[in-house]
Amino acid sequence: MTTHTTRRRLVISAVALPVLAVTALPSKASGPSHPDAELIALGDELQRLWPGYLASFAATNSDDDLISDAAYPEYEALDWETCELAEKIMAVPARTVAGLRVKAIVAIHSSWFLWDKPFDDLDWDQKGARALMEAACSVTGLDAAELAAAEIAVRS
């Protein structure tokens, strides 16, 4: 498997506050004794930051230069912070389906574009990545297409 630089892609494309809110792990399932407590806590933290991130992201895309310029410092700070969280989430091993679910959500956020075109238009690797994510979502009770659709709606 080869690697490509995707640090920025990982978070910039993770634009699905509604999705993250809907698919957030139930707090009752977490707690310090949970085998995936660290992952769940990171997911909760990402969810906490997301409203501000999305708002600043939208502002930086404003047609008004004054608004976009003013929003940029906050956006950049949140971009880094959320990116760090997403990277930690993907690096921490998942021990339970709850932890795997946190990872699957981040993976869909980072690769929402795989659902933004017909399946047949994807190349082999893209089809494989999409199949992988759909398998992870299936195992964890998530709907990959629904998650991605929410991303696409916000991004477009």
Add this chain to the structure above:
Amino acid sequence: MSTQTTRRATDPIFAAIERVEAANAGLKRIPSDGRPYDAWYAAHRAKFDKWEDAENKMLATVPTTAAGALALLNYFRNSSPIELDPPDILLFDSLAAYLERAAVQS
């Protein structure tokens, strides 16, 4: 019917993988001994298209069980590797580790 048989019957990914493997076996069986190139190519092309079609259908099939998801991952590992971006590699590894633990425990 055993639990494993039931899983295979209910998860469409198993049949999809088996169709790919059958198509791949058919592709490998094409003889090249003394036939005119055009005839060989036509036979090869048809078998290749069948294999590719089966593989695309497999990729579009979402596993419905952990065992099915593991079977799909093992297909990628053993038969047809995919190139993934770093976050997706980590998801692949996490999913594989989780599914393997689940398989051991079941």
